[in-house]
Amino acid sequence: MSRSISQLLEDRARLLGPNVSTFYDEPVHLTKGDGVWVWDADGKKYLDCYNNVPHVGHCHAKVVEAICKQSATLNTHTRYLHEGILDYVEKLTATFEGHLSTAILTCTGSEANDIALRMAEARTHKRGVIATDHTYHGNTSAVSQLSRTNPPTTGYGGHVRHVPAPDSYRPLGGEGGKAHALAFAAEVKSAIGDLEASEHGFSSIIICPFFGNEGFPDLDKGFLEPTEKVVREAGGIIIADEVQPGFGRLGTHMWGHQKSELTPDVVTLGKPMGNGHPVAGVVTSLETMTTFRESFRYFNTFGGNPVSCAAAMAVLNVMEEEGLMEQARDVGDYARAGLKELAQRHEAIGDVRGSGLFFGAEMVLDRNTKEPAIDFTNRVANEMRQRGVLLNKLGIHYNTLKIRPNLQFTRENADLLLSTLDTVLSTVPLHP
Secondary structure, three states, X not given: OOOOHHHHHXXXXXXXXXXXXXXXXXXXXXXXXXXXXXXXXXXXXXXEOOOOOOOOOEOOHHHHHHHHHHHOOOOOOOOOOOHHHHHHHHHHHOOOOOOOOEEEEEOOHHHHHHHHHHHHHHHHOOOXXXXXXXXXXXXXOOHHHHOXXXXXXXXXXXXXXXXOXXXXXXXXXXXXXXXXXXXXXXXXXXXXXXXXXXXXXXXXXXXXXXXXXXXXXXXXXXXXXXXXXXXXXXXXEEEEEOOOOOOOOOOOOOOHHHHOOOOOOEEEEOHHHHEOEOOEEEEEOHHHHHHHHHHOOXXXXXXXXXXXXXHHHHHHHHHHHHOHHHHHHHHHHHHHHHHHHHHOOOOOEEEEEEEOOEEEEEEEEEOOOOEEOHHHHHXXXXXXXXXXXXOEEEOOOOOEEEEOOOOOOOHHHHHHHHHHHHHHHHHOOOOO
């Protein structure tokens, strides 16, 4: 007999420790997944509009088959030769710009970002790094220093500078477009100067090129061009964290940095790479890889193992065979258009934005003042969960609905999402 929710929470606290995060006021006990659907222990079916880890669909048959077949044949580490890692890295790097031709495979995005920072140190012989003030890049001791939303309990090491996150709804200086881009670049330039005047110097800037955790602002093409210029002039390295926007999720491009017209030196990958199997990675140039390999003796027991490579290769193959990047573009455009229609009926929707299957709506108490409707957004997410649709919230003020389904999501699924949201927005009071 399955444990009750209360028993599960009690056992988690006893066995895993306190404060282990869960979603929603009433956590969901999932037992099964298939495509865009998941089921709880009571057999209730949910439309999963949030989990980007099963990138090509929960329990996709071809990914499961690849994992099982390789697991039944061989699994070991990269100190033994195996062709799987070479075949995968060759196929993976073919989706990048020409200079990004080498890779290290890891188990988590945290590990990947940790390596990226070390690559920047190796290239510049400096340690200072810049991130936005509302980002997240992982959990290791090094990358936890980058977060202002999950600050390290022992404090910051002095080598990190945070700049205000871009916000297209409330742009820096009050102006959008080029003025917004220049204002962000000016913040980065100031942070560079501060680091260069310190003992640490300036090594790198790390950003999600879609600014996912920051609320995926609607930025003009070339927004990051002024920032890239000031970083290059200072001799710094640009690290693009593609854990959320990568692998065709944005619909128009395989990678977020390609959509934003940014040219990174290092790219980090994670969550969706193996469709739930723990595999992540770092992609960079041969020059940077060589400098890193000559500076650090790096080895990862599980990174790049044959089973992980088989899972990751299957994901790329399924994306190609099923045209999932184009599906992300088509369904994403359709869903955002539907959200804009809802905004004509629901004053709480202040802004609709996103790309492909990474989109959402920012909720406000008043469209004129743009005052964030933080509590309302939380209540909406919880009511959607009760009605069988899983989504969540994020953004600078935590008032933006985050909709990030896997790439099997269809127009029919979008219709269910939109109709349910319409009902919820009509029943959940803006002011309780």
